[in-house]
Amino acid sequence: MTPRAALRRPRRASARRWVRRTAGAALGTQLFTAAGLLALDSIRRRGRPEREFPRAPARALPVPGGEVRVYTYGEDLFEDMLADIDAAQERVYFETFIWKGDEVGGRFRDALVAAHERGVEVYVVFDEFANLVVPRSFYASLPDGIHVLRHPLVSGGPAFFMPHNWGRNHRKLLVVDDEAAYVGGYNIGGLYATKWRDTHARFAGEIVVELENAFVDYWNEQGGKPLLPQPRRRTWSRTTRVHRNVPVDYVYPIRNMYLEAIDRAQDRIYLTQAYFIPDTAFTRSLVNAARRGVDVRIIVPHYSNHIVADWLSRVGYHKLLRAGVRLLRFENAMVHAKTATIDGVWSTIGTANIDRLSLAGNFEVNMEVLDASVAEHLERVFALDSGNCTELTLEEWTERPLINRVTEGILSPWRPLL
Structure with a gap:
């Protein structure tokens, strides 16, 4: 072994140790942060009174x-x-x-x-x-x-x-x-x-x-x-179609269904989502719609039953708000719906969330409906739900506390997983 090679070996070993320690520290920080959020959420839920939320009759x-x-x-x-x-x-x-x-x-x-x-x-x-x-x-x-x-x-x-x-x-x-x-x-x-x-x-x-x-x-x-x-x-x-995600066959049509419909939107897009963690392409599609003048509104839970998912969702809020997308936070109850309606024509009701687990992971079923009466009804439901929401503005988001920004940054590497 040459002297130069002999010197390289301890340097490589030292670099590997540094990488392992850094990765371990990052993972430990993420786990500690997630555990802290779960603990705080548990405290927040204690003694919280049950409240009525608006609902449309069947x-x-x-x-x-x-x-x-x-x-x-x-x-x-x-x-x-x-x-x-x-x-x-x-x-x-x-x-x-x-x-x-x-x-x-x-x-x-x-x-x-x-x-x-x-x-x-x-x-x-x-x-x-x-x-x-x-x-x-x-x-x-x-x-x-x-x-x-x-x-x-x-x-x-x-x-x-x-x-x-x-x-x-x-x-x-x-x-x-x-x-x-x-x-x-x-x-x-x-x-x-x-x-x-x-x-x-x-x-x-x-x-x-x-x-x-x-x-x-x-x-x-x-x-x-x-x-x-x-x-x-x-x-x-010609009115109603079934879209099924079948992961064992690498078939994920629900994501493409959404992207195609959003790309066609000319007037309004109303989304209601339990866990809203869109990927880059999905976010870009919504941003482009808002920038071409489409009224894009999204209802999400203010606090869902998965607090870490809430924080991962917030990582992408700035791009949406800056483009003019309106984010409405449902209050006092968990909103678990997975629905959308566009331009008074197109609607979907199903099981898939807008996140990686649903759009590129799980077995899911969504119905796509091209019918004005269904779209009109879902718009009325959306308006009713909006009355139970508080809107998050770009100004409020920009002025959020530093600890919130740090927490989002720590957890953001998990976003592609969910």
Whole structure:
């Protein structure tokens, strides 16, 4: 070994130690900051009084080939879902991200069991990870004749380390016979019945078969037993389309659906999002829309149920506010809706958040609706929700405390992960 090579070796070792220590210190600071935010959020929630939030009554809207009923209050939605399950004659496809083992969750379990006992074929899907805190006995009480598929904690077999196998099943679907299909943001549980502001839709008519097909495809591709037959008929609806993210197939159409619609906007864009962490291209699309004179308004929770996600969302606020995007913070309740309406023509209701986990990670379903009556109704809902919001201005954002800026900077490297 030459003297020069001998000198390089300790220098390289020293550099590696420096890199490891720096990375460790950065990660430690990020974890400490996140832990501090979680602790402060826990203190903030204690003793917080429950408050009413505005809600629009469920309303049925005729569309070509069927009907759309929009729900903004969980109790109303759950009653209609249970009524449809009780009326089922042939089959029920039930899929949810979270299924709480509380009173509301028990009502759904009992309705599914009753349907099975009267001869209805019942198929159930839920996400294993999202329900780790639910007692196993709750699901064990389902009789053997009900077909259950748990989206596993780890999937992909030997290829589990590949990112396309990491997606959770974040979908919320209910399909009953050929009569009704539900999709939206609501999980199943008492919390969501009265305390969260969310949006769901019930579809009747020709589009039901498309949501049925979405369930069947997932069930069969994920190894559900027995295999389900494909629907005998499909539809080429010009009004309503189903968009599905299927990570195992590298298929993510929901993000492109949004980007295409935003790019077409000429007058107004109204978004309501639970977790708003858009990527660079999505942010650029909204900024460009605002700069060409489109009225862009976004409702987000002032405080969501994931405080770290709130802070990661705020990292991108400056670009949006500077371009003229209006940010409205929903107060006194968690707004969990995933909806948008553009130009009084285009709308979407579904399960996908505007973040990486939903748009490039999880199994998701969104409905795209081209109908003026649906858009008009969602605009009224948006106006009602706006009355429960405080607007964040560019001046207020620019003058936020230094500690807030530091916290955002510390956590910002996590943004691409969520």
